[in-house]
Amino acid sequence: MMPSESEVVLSVRDLDTVISTKMGSFSAVDRVSFDVRRGETLGIVGESGSGKSMTGLSLLRLLPRHAASIVGGSVKLGETELLDLNEPEMRKIRGREIAMILQDPQTSLNPAFTVGDQIMEALRLHRKPGKGGYLAMAVEALRKVRVAAPEMRVSAYPHQMSGGMRQRVVGAIAISCRPQIIIADEPTTSLDVTVQAQYLRLLRELQEETGLSIIFITHDFGIVARVCHRLAVMYAGQIVETGPVRQIFERPSHPYTEALLASVPRLHRQTGRLPSITGQPPALWNKPKGCRFAPRCPYADARCHAEEPPVFDLGGTGVMQHSARCWRLQP
Amino acid sequence: MHMSTPASAEAPAIRKNRARFLRPGGYPVVPIVILTLVLIVPALFSPWLAPYGAEETDLRTRLAPPVFFGGSWDHMLGTDRLGRDVLSRTMYGARYALSISAVGILVGVVIGSTLGLIAGYARGWFDTVIMRLVDISLALPAMLLALALAALSGPSFRSVIIVVAFVLWAYFARQVRAEVLSLRELDYVALAVVAGSSHLTILRRHILVNVMNTIVVLATLQVGIVITLEASLSFLGIGIPRPTPTWGLLVSDGRQLLTSAWWLSFFPGLAILLTVLSVNLFGDWLRDRLDPKQRTI
Numbered sequence: 001m002m003p004s005e006s007e008v009v010l011s012v013r014d015l016d017t018v019i020s021t022k023m024g025s026f027s028a029v030d031r032v033s034f035d036v037r038r039g040e041t042l043g044i045v046g047e048s049g050s051g052k053s054m055t056g057l058s059l060l061r062l063l064p065r066h067a068a069s070i071v072g073g074s075v076k077l078g079e080t081e082l083l084d085l086n087e088p089e090m091r092k093i094r095g096r097e098i099a100m101i102l103q104d105p106q107t108s109l110n111p112a113f114t115v116g117d118q119i120m121e122a123l124r125l126h127r128k129p130g131k132g133g134y135l136a137m138a139v140e141a142l143r144k145v146r147v148a149a150p151e152m153r154v155s156a157y158p159h160q161m162s163g164g165m166r167q168r169v170v171g172a173i174a175i176s177c178r179p180q181i182i183i184a185d186e187p188t189t190s191l192d193v194t195v196q197a198q199y200l201r202l203l204r205e206l207q208e209e210t211g212l213s214i215i216f217i218t219h220d221f222g223i224v225a226r227v228c229h230r231l232a233v234m235y236a237g238q239i240v241e242t243g244p245v246r247q248i249f250e251r252p253s254h255p256y257t258e259a260l261l262a263s264v265p266r267l268h269r270q271t272g273r274l275p276s277i278t279g280q281p282p283a284l285w286n287k288p289k290g291c292r293f294a295p296r297c298p299y300a301d302a303r304c305h306a307e308e309p310p311v312f313d314l315g316g317t318g319v320m321q322h323s324a325r326c327w328r329l330q331p
Numbered sequence: 332m333h334m335s336t337p338a339s340a341e342a343p344a345i346r347k348n349r350a351r352f353l354r355p356g357g358y359p360v361v362p363i364v365i366l367t368l369v370l371i372v373p374a375l376f377s378p379w380l381a382p383y384g385a386e387e388t389d390l391r392t393r394l395a396p397p398v399f400f401g402g403s404w405d406h407m408l409g410t411d412r413l414g415r416d417v418l419s420r421t422m423y424g425a426r427y428a429l430s431i432s433a434v435g436i437l438v439g440v441v442i443g444s445t446l447g448l449i450a451g452y453a454r455g456w457f458d459t460v461i462m463r464l465v466d467i468s469l470a471l472p473a474m475l476l477a478l479a480l481a482a483l484s485g486p487s488f489r490s491v492i493i494v495v496a497f498v499l500w501a502y503f504a505r506q507v508r509a510e511v512l513s514l515r516e517l518d519y520v521a522l523a524v525v526a527g528s529s530h531l532t533i534l535r536r537h538i539l540v541n542v543m544n545t546i547v548v549l550a551t552l553q554v555g556i557v558i559t560l561e562a563s564l565s566f567l568g569i570g571i572p573r574p575t576p577t578w579g580l581l582v583s584d585g586r587q588l589l590t591s592a593w594w595l596s597f598f599p600g601l602a603i604l605l606t607v608l609s610v611n612l613f614g615d616w617l618r619d620r621l622d623p624k625q626r627t628i
Contacts, residue, residue: 060525062525099526102521107517118519126527
């Protein structure tokens with residue numbers, strides 16, 4: 001399950017993304033740091049508005065132009081600093097090095113073109129034609145995502161396919177240019193459960209075949225357990241806990257992670273009401289002075305309300321490193 | 332709610348019958364036949380097909396009624412005050428109806444759609460400026476502009492085209508912009524950006540292609556408006572000048588004699604009616620046809 005210590009493909013350090021509105025500017029992604037290694041799946045988990053999607057968009061530098069901007073930090077793809085590239089250079093990174101899969105397969109494909117056309121569009125941008133031209137490459141991409149009869153499907157229109165099949169096509173477009181990293185922003189939320197399981201298996205198989213790294217943005221712990229190697233839990237723009245999935249599931253160290261895991265329904269153990277986290281996540285413009293989770297935290301004391309906790313290392317190195325942002329962990 | 336069940340069950344059946352009558356075999360045969368006979372063939376071939384010239388007068392047979400109303404086969408649809416053949420003049424009129432609507436709509440569509448496309452995609456100050464211009468254009472009565480133009484350059488084919496384009500562009504700009512606004516938020520546009528496509532590619536492949544449907548259908552529906560507009564311009568004497576036999580002029584000239592020689596206005600009016608109706612029916616069919624969801628492998 002766990003990939004061996006392999007090279008770091010993407011390294012994010014102290015990434016700061018600010019949203020500016022009429023009421024002022026607020027940081028939506030606050031000093032976020034993480035590494036993604038080759039062949040690894042990093043899950044980013046958090047509730048709505050925790051900044052997980054903004055993190056994904058920041059990596060590709062696709063923030064809405066006037067509303068949000070990256071103000072600091074570093075995003076390194078191999079040796080390249082992405083934040084220093086200009087727009088044409090960035091365009092070469094997008095699709096070729098980092099691809100994306102979005103939530104809704106209904107709107108992820110252009111209804112006016114055949115799926116083959118749309119796969120070829122991405123190929124033409126980034127790759128030279130192989131033997132048999134782009135069409136053969138498109139058929140090959142469809143075969144890779146386990147679409148049955150790809151020679152026929154390549155000339156089908158999106159509306160002639162089911163949701164799961166379309167999401168496979170979106171996957172085919174994403175992998176067709178052999179990117180190093182795919183950012184998957186809740187790719188299975190609009191699929192039903194059986195199709196969801198098939199899709200997750202497909203992603204894992206693709207990863208084993210190609211050594212692809214995946215950043216999996218989700219709010220579903222069931223999916224995290226199934227596909228992710230490592231996990232980063234986000235709360236109010238910060239990563240509050242990061243570590244290997246199994247370790248976090250067995251021994252959650254941040255109270256927020258603990259509360260999230262406790263509120264996941266379990267088939268065998270659960271009786272009565274599910275525990276829930278009281279209160280609301282803080283508004284971006286009204287963050288608490290100390291720990292951001294303090295107002296909802298059952299363990300919070302005076303220091304938690306007054307001072308923001310630093311990140312404490314909980315042992316382990318490389319892929320096994322586990323750390324969390326909570327005063328209780330102070331040695 | 333359950334009261335409406337019988338009616339709503341009946342409605343699709345009626346619609347289906349109507350559809351079958353207008354589109355045997357799935358094609359709009361009736362509208363196409365009417366359009367060909369009333370508009371296209373006369374517009375292209377009237378010098379050879381029309382029994383008389385458009386301005387050929389025969390004062391001996393002034394105000395002859397149509398053939399089944401006491402007239403003769405010499406002038407099937409009757410003659411006007413100067414003995415000009417109504418059938419011939421109506422046939423020649425098709426030429427102006429076709430050229431004015433084709434050129435006027437083309438100019439209006441190209442200008443309006445381009446501006447709407449850029450405004451919706453780029454947003455910002457360009458969008459604001461264009462949309463305020465649209466508001467101004469829609470608030471300004473077309474007739475006022477036509478009067479001003481006629482006063483400046485005299486009534487002519489070109490000034491009619493300018494008025495038509497001026498009236499139409501705003502509708503297209505507004506409609507296209509609205510569609511672009513919703514299209515640009517769709518995931519496939521976002522994914523095209525993620526894939527590294529340029530703005531021009533995205534505009535052409537992902538946005539224009541998907542508003543084309545709307546543009547084409549909207550354009551066919553304007554034919555009726557343009558023919559009516561041309562008729563009203565001619566009626567006011569600021570359209571194409573007499574004695575050019577445009578349909579609008581023919582209707583307006585016959586108006587004074589409506590009680591005694593109804594055929595002067597009736598036949599050109601019928602031509603307008605049939606053309607507008609057929610074009611609209613054809614546009615309906617085109618709208619269904621262009622929907623990508625109707626395509627098969």
